[in-house]
Amino acid sequence: MKHSSAIADSIKRGFDMNHSMIRYVVGAVLCFESIFLCLPMLIGFVCGEKSAFAFMICAVLCLVFGGAMVLRKPKSNVFYATEGFVSVSISWIALSLFGALPFWISREIPRFEDALFEAISGFTTTGATILDDVEALSRCCIFWRSFTHWIGGMGVLVFVLAVFPLRGGNIMFLMKAESPGPSVEKLVPRVKNTALILYGVYTAMTVLEILLLWITGMHFFDAVNLGLATAGTGGFGILNDSAASYASVHQVILTVFMILFGVNFNIYYLILVKRAKDIWHSEELKTYFGIILASGLLIAYNIRHIFPNPLEALKHSFFQVGSIITTTGFSTADFNEWPLFSCSILVLLMFCGACAGSTGGGMKVSRIIIMVKTAVKEVFTIKHPHGIKTLKIDGRVVEHETVRSVNTFVVIYALLFAGSALLVSLDNFDFTTTFTAVAATINNIGPGLSKVGPMGNFSIFSPFSKVVLMFDMLAGRLELMPMIVLFSPLIWSKDR
Amino acid sequence: MQIVIVGCGKVGTALARSLSQEDNNICIVDVKSDVVHQLATENDIMGLVGNGASYSVLKEAGIETADLLIAVTESDELNLLCCVIARKASKCQTIARVRNPMYSQEKRFLQRELGLSMIINPEQTAAAEIASLLGFPSALGIDSFAGGKVEMIRFRIPAESKLNDMALKDVNAMIKCDFLVCAVDRAGQVEIPGGNFVLKSGDVISLVTSRKSAKFFFEKIDMNTNRARNTMIVGGGKITLYLAKMLDNLGIAVKIIEKNPDRCRELSEELPSATVVNGDGSDEAFLREERLDTMDSFVALTNLDEENILLALLAKKKVSRKVVTKINREQLNEVIHNLELDSVVYPKLLTAQKILRYSRATKNSIGSNVKTLYRLYDDKAEALEFAITENSKITGIPLRQMKLKKGLLISAITRNDKLLIPDGQTEILPGDSMIVVTTHLGLQDAQNILAE
Numbered sequence: 007m008k009h010s011s012a013i014a015d016s017i018k019r020g021f022d023m024n025h026s027m028i029r030y031v032v033g034a035v036l037c038f039e040s041i042f043l044c045l046p047m048l049i050g051f052v053c054g055e056k057s058a059f060a061f062m063i064c065a066v067l068c069l070v071f072g073g074a075m076v077l078r079k080p081k082s083n084v085f086y087a088t089e090g091f092v093s094v095s096i097s098w099i100a101l102s103l104f105g106a107l108p109f110w111i112s113r114e115i116p117r118f119e120d121a122l123f124e125a126i127s128g129f130t131t132t133g134a135t136i137l138d139d140v141e142a143l144s145r146c147c148i149f150w151r152s153f154t155h156w157i158g159g160m161g162v163l164v165f166v167l168a169v170f171p172l173r174g175g176n177i178m179f180l181m182k183a184e185s186p187g188p189s190v191e192k193l194v195p196r197v198k199n200t201a202l203i204l205y206g207v208y209t210a211m212t213v214l215e216i217l218l219l220w221i222t223g224m225h226f227f228d229a230v231n232l233g234l235a236t237a238g239t240g241g242f243g244i245l246n247d248s249a250a251s252y253a254s255v256h257q258v259i260l261t262v263f264m265i266l267f268g269v270n271f272n273i274y275y276l277i278l279v280k281r282a283k284d285i286w287h288s289e290e291l292k293t294y295f296g297i298i299l300a301s302g303l304l305i306a307y308n309i310r311h312i313f314p315n316p317l318e319a320l321k322h323s324f325f326q327v328g329s330i331i332t333t334t335g336f337s338t339a340d341f342n343e344w345p346l347f348s349c350s351i352l353v354l355l356m357f358c359g360a361c362a363g364s365t366g367g368g369m370k371v372s373r374i375i376i377m378v379k380t381a382v383k384e385v386f387t388i389k390h391p392h393g394i395k396t397l398k399i400d401g402r403v404v405e406h407e408t409v410r411s412v413n414t415f416v417v418i419y420a421l422l423f424a425g426s427a428l429l430v431s432l433d434n435f436d437f438t439t440t441f442t443a444v445a446a447t448i449n450n451i452g453p454g455l456s457k458v459g460p461m462g463n464f465s466i467f468s469p470f471s472k473v474v475l476m477f478d479m480l481a482g483r484l485e486l487m488p489m490i491v492l493f494s495p496l497i498w499s500k501d502r
Numbered sequence: 503m504q505i506v507i508v509g510c511g512k513v514g515t516a517l518a519r520s521l522s523q524e525d526n527n528i529c530i531v532d533v534k535s536d537v538v539h540q541l542a543t544e545n546d547i548m549g550l551v552g553n554g555a556s557y558s559v560l561k562e563a564g565i566e567t568a569d570l571l572i573a574v575t576e577s578d579e580l581n582l583l584c585c586v587i588a589r590k591a592s593k594c595q596t597i598a599r600v601r602n603p604m605y606s607q608e609k610r611f612l613q614r615e616l617g618l619s620m621i622i623n624p625e626q627t628a629a630a631e632i633a634s635l636l637g638f639p640s641a642l643g644i645d646s647f648a649g650g651k652v653e654m655i656r657f658r659i660p661a662e663s664k665l666n667d668m669a670l671k672d673v674n675a676m677i678k679c680d681f682l683v684c685a686v687d688r689a690g691q692v693e694i695p696g697g698n699f700v701l702k703s704g705d706v707i708s709l710v711t712s713r714k715s716a717k718f719f720f721e722k723i724d725m726n727t728n729r730a731r732n733t734m735i736v737g738g739g740k741i742t743l744y745l746a747k748m749l750d751n752l753g754i755a756v757k758i759i760e761k762n763p764d765r766c767r768e769l770s771e772e773l774p775s776a777t778v779v780n781g782d783g784s785d786e787a788f789l790r791e792e793r794l795d796t797m798d799s800f801v802a803l804t805n806l807d808e809e810n811i812l813l814a815l816l817a818k819k820k821v822s823r824k825v826v827t828k829i830n831r832e833q834l835n836e837v838i839h840n841l842e843l844d845s846v847v848y849p850k851l852l853t854a855q856k857i858l859r860y861s862r863a864t865k866n867s868i869g870s871n872v873k874t875l876y877r878l879y880d881d882k883a884e885a886l887e888f889a890i891t892e893n894s895k896i897t898g899i900p901l902r903q904m905k906l907k908k909g910l911l912i913s914a915i916t917r918n919d920k921l922l923i924p925d926g927q928t929e930i931l932p933g934d935s936m937i938v939v940t941t942h943l944g945l946q947d948a949q950n951i952l953a954e
Contacts, residue, residue, distance in 0.1 A: 178542070199527075
């Protein structure tokens, strides 16, 4: 209560933040959402579906609201980390609210909190659904679900930065707040060009995947949807059994691309500028592939009895490992039924997550590396109390700032996780369901275990739990800080 | 343009900020990671932590495709080495800051043999600026164009001046000589005035004119135009050394106050005609003993900004003609502005400005060229000199028919080395040099003066 009154209080007194700039950024995001909404609308009209009108209404609404907000240029360009974080979190909330409207207006998802859950799950590339029967949705709605993954994967503000004329030095804060990883690096001097390169690589890889799926015989509509959902490492399936009924070749293509989209996009840039040799210096990349290989083989050995031949076991094992570590969340088999050892590995992978600077969620491999190295360093200082040891990654010293931010991240992560699990447990489900539901949303994966396993869904939760899980998804996608900042009285108070 | 800046001190920071705002792709390199990170987050530029003289670091900074490398680290040798390595690694142009007077004397040789485009010495630049101020004490600042043929003189209209409450067109009618008031700063608001603009006491106005006309102008409004007879300089650093030599050539008597006896000895060796006094310049009694009140100008050149400011405030009461204050840090700008310190010189900004001018001139090789650039009134306005070439689109049109940007004035034209104050009938011809004063920062080309 104290919390909300502090916010209301500071709203009354006026913010000391540059709110005209925040308004401008959020407006720009809404304008782009209006353009994005036109795509499912067109598909709806082509297929002759009534829901297309819902998309039209929302596109117009977005344009009206967004247009009104960008009509006036911001009064000043002063822009600090606070403004960056607040605009990112408000943008994402606005994006989700408007993104949920089509589901609700078209009555395909009758309850608003369910529609919002689905939209947030889409934009945050979680892929957790509240739908019992996905196949019953109209095509435009199915497409919109997959498309939200694609938009949210690389980040809508990165898109805004690439094409919208935002000036001022500190716009880097926007990209920092939205891009995953402990330290965000620019590829080229200008934010705009960096964002363009990222989206260029992202689009090219998505198109490549869609084409591959299509040539190998998948239906075009399915190929597009799966392509978009893999690119954002989202995981909304368009069939009730996720990816289980597709041909083996498609499952292999999906596995490869899921793993590729979990790689830091800087790596692709290095390949593009013909510095491919440098990528082998990347410890994160090597660790990432190492984890995938080890977990894949261990699980394959563990589940060899369930499947008719070892090759089949390998395929399913690697698909699941790739799907979970990149936080995509597709499934080819009900891993809920797998032995406990395999399930445990998968749950651990949920927390590990993909590489920094990829479209995946989770804690990120680079953070894990930094944490492990910090721990090793602590052991070293116990033996040599006055010993000096610097923390290095890729042969470079890791700044103290970065280590500190990783530590803070882990603490907030643990607190948020514990708090959410406590609140969700009010619904009185079994421990596995509650624990993995929170893990699956905070890490943006999608399916958990038990009742929220690959064949289950999130419709069982009470509206209150859904709100908690929605917050977790947003916080997880934006790497905690932006959402925490938005709800922190410290930021909104003028006096502190 | 792609620019690599090595060294993120005050000059490097100022350059990175200005150049990135002018749509250049900037990569900064410095060994201090915190400075690099701060600068890279505050501006839309890329930061790289490392030694700028190392080939691999420069390569990572993109030297192979860069157009310009600016080396402004603390060390002269490092700056020169950076430039040499950059020249070997790519075809980029290079600018080095070299402050050791020893190397400065060999500027030409270094520039030619090491393939540098420019060597800049901040202390020498600052000294030249101060010398020109002492040569014309009524002015707050003097910027010269067209090789000194045209000057832009900034001065504050004194209380009870003739100019108070006068419209500009009446000023033109009263004083018949070549001049144009091209910018006015009234309490921090910078305006490009029209003919109906009414001047007030306390305004800081910029006047484009020639040296001869300036004398006439100032005599008409009863302001003194003679150069200072003598000056007292507190602080005996590098600027003092350069300045004393320049003032000696102008015939201005110099008295230098310096704390360090060894430095005093060095100065007296280098400057036989100057009076070198060993003592604490911040001691009021000592300054009185050295007859501060008989001096007609005073220059505060100690290493401490705060001390310089206090000294200047003290000297303002005692000295009749001119007080110049050297300030290193930009951060105090607002306070200083309110103190009315007379002339303030920022060596670092002068350096940055000079490099900025160079980079903008290199950027355009087609159409026309920025020959000179000055930032006026705390970067609120700019004065630019463009060389007009054959293919320029603005030639042969009477000015009255041109649609110019708002807040922009074509202040002067030099044709065949003669100053021409333009009016509505004037046409710009190829070969002219055009001086424009504007509040639109970052004009790149003569054609940019037209409204879009």
